[in-house]
Amino acid sequence: MIIDKAEVIVTSPGRNFVTLRLTTADGHVGIGDGTLNGRELAVVSYLRDHVAPLLIGSDASRIEDTWQFLYRSAYWRRGPVTMAAIAAVDMALWDIKGKAAGMPVYQLLGGASRNGLMAYGHASGKTNEELFDSIRAHQELGYRSIRVQTGVPGLKSIYGIASNATFEANDGVRYDHEPAQRGAFPAEEDWDTRSYLRHIPTVFEAVRNEFGPELPLLHDAHHRLTPIQAAQLGKSLEPYDLFWLEDCTPAENQEALRLVRQHTTTPLAIGEIFNTVWDYQQIIREQLIDYVRSAVTHTGGISHLKKVLDYASQYQIKSGMHGPTDVSPVGMAAAMHLGLAIHNFGIQEYMQHSAQTDSVFKQSYSWSNGFLHPGNEPGLGVTLDVDEAGKYPYEQAYLPFNRLADGTVHDW
Ligand code: CS2
Ligand code: MG
Numbered sequence: 001m002i003i004d005k006a007e008v009i010v011t012s013p014g015r016n017f018v019t020l021r022l023t024t025a026d027g028h029v030g031i032g033d034g035t036l037n038g039r040e041l042a043v044v045s046y047l048r049d050h051v052a053p054l055l056i057g058s059d060a061s062r063i064e065d066t067w068q069f070l071y072r073s074a075y076w077r078r079g080p081v082t083m084a085a086i087a088a089v090d091m092a093l094w095d096i097k098g099k100a101a102g103m104p105v106y107q108l109l110g111g112a113s114r115n116g117l118m119a120y121g122h123a124s125g126k127t128n129e130e131l132f133d134s135i136r137a138h139q140e141l142g143y144r145s146i147r148v149q150t151g152v153p154g155l156k157s158i159y160g161i162a163s164n165a166t167f168e169a170n171d172g173v174r175y176d177h178e179p180a181q182r183g184a185f186p187a188e189e190d191w192d193t194r195s196y197l198r199h200i201p202t203v204f205e206a207v208r209n210e211f212g213p214e215l216p217l218l219h220d221a222h223h224r225l226t227p228i229q230a231a232q233l234g235k236s237l238e239p240y241d242l243f244w245l246e247d248c249t250p251a252e253n254q255e256a257l258r259l260v261r262q263h264t265t266t267p268l269a270i271g272e273i274f275n276t277v278w279d280y281q282q283i284i285r286e287q288l289i290d291y292v293r294s295a296v297t298h299t300g301g302i303s304h305l306k307k308v309l310d311y312a313s314q315y316q317i318k319s320g321m322h323g324p325t326d327v328s329p330v331g332m333a334a335a336m337h338l339g340l341a342i343h344n345f346g347i348q349e350y351m352q353h354s355a356q357t358d359s360v361f362k363q364s365y366s367w368s369n370g371f372l373h374p375g376n377e378p379g380l381g382v383t384l385d386v387d388e389a390g391k392y393p394y395e396q397a398y399l400p401f402n403r404l405a406d407g408t409v410h411d412w
Contacts, residue, residue, distance in 0.1 A: 003055045014353075017040075030097075091330060096379070104379070113343050118145060124148070221233065261288050270283065274293075284312050
């Protein structure tokens with residue numbers, strides 16, 4: 001299984017995706033996701049200029065050895081660009097191994113540990129009424145766990161609520177344009193922490209009153225709080241029994257979570273911008289979180305995220321893999337194979353891709369009654385239609401950024 005072709009395919013069917021396609025001399029083809037929202041072309045260059053030439057002539061069956069070679073031989077290690085590029089290679093090699101073995105990847109990882117993967121969707125609204133409608137629409141689609149994001153009085157825009165005109169609002173679940181916005185400069189949004197902290201508990205109280213105590217509810221603070229503000233929020237949300245509070249502080253300061261933990265029993269999820277096991281070392285060892293939020297795509301692939309999750313399992317910390325639409329269907333499939341196989345699966349984020357994206361990436365994973373399954377096709381079970389992909393050239397797009405009322409840049 002000698003690799004004789006390594007191609008990087010960029011396509012933008014509604015949003016940008018970076019895919020690595022490896023072909024072996026004996027005809028096996030594997031694909032991997034290397035999409036890094038807003039910085040896609042950096043990964044393209046890393047793969048095209050520095051990784052693809054090294055893969056030609058190497059043995060596709062040596063997944064771990066290839067991972068270690070790419071990670072260590074670069075000398076400059078870690079970081080989102082490097083780890084997304086290595087993830088793309090790792091996924092493509094697992095895809096090839098599965099196809100060569102005639103088995104879905106989850107079988108190679110030890111087989112299924114459950115029947116399906118509980119997934120949550122994103123309900124949002126500027127007002128409580130809009131939010132309730134969105135929750136109901138998600139329930140009708142089968143979602144049994146729901147992330148709740150809402151407008152905050154006085155703020156024009158807020159994370160988690162689509163603000164751009166191209167959002168496919170008609171069916172309420174197609175999120176391909178959210179929150180990346182096409183254009184030459186990131187959109188500016190506004191933020192006010194005190195107003196947010198006052199408002200959010202009232203929203204969760206209203207949601208519990210309307211939907212009862214059973215429905216698992218999640219919330220994402222998107223790195224915007226200081227440790228003491230995060231502690232206040234966790235505490236004020238305790239009566240509403242959240243499944244988790246996500247990214248309450250900027251994730252790079254791991255120690256911050258100690259203070260939050262001392263003050264609240266609201267479960268914490270963190271890690272969508274982490275990329276290695278070392279980013280998690282302290283917070284797992286000190287049991288400062290309850291869920292690992294990394295995507296396979298941003299954490300060095302299946303091989304590396306499995307190491308993070310195996311480490312987490314010693315502390316009863318579970319997976320909550322990142323699954324926004326900026327992870328391509330290939331990255332989503334990889335998450336599903338891993339999530340089905342590990343024992344410490346928690347929940348999977350699942351935002352549905354657009355029909356356009358689905359026309360480029362043909363999937364064999366399924367969604368029914370609130371549960372995902374990766375399917376039983378050999379490999380990852382996703383194919384890339386190159387002709388269809390060619391219809392959608394790359395378009396520059398950026399995530400928004402925040403400024404406070406006095407003009408200070410704030411975490412988005
Ligand atoms: C988010 C993401 O899904 C989530 O929890 O935090 O939507 C995040 O904003 C995007 O992945 C950024 O590209
Ligand atoms: Mg998040």
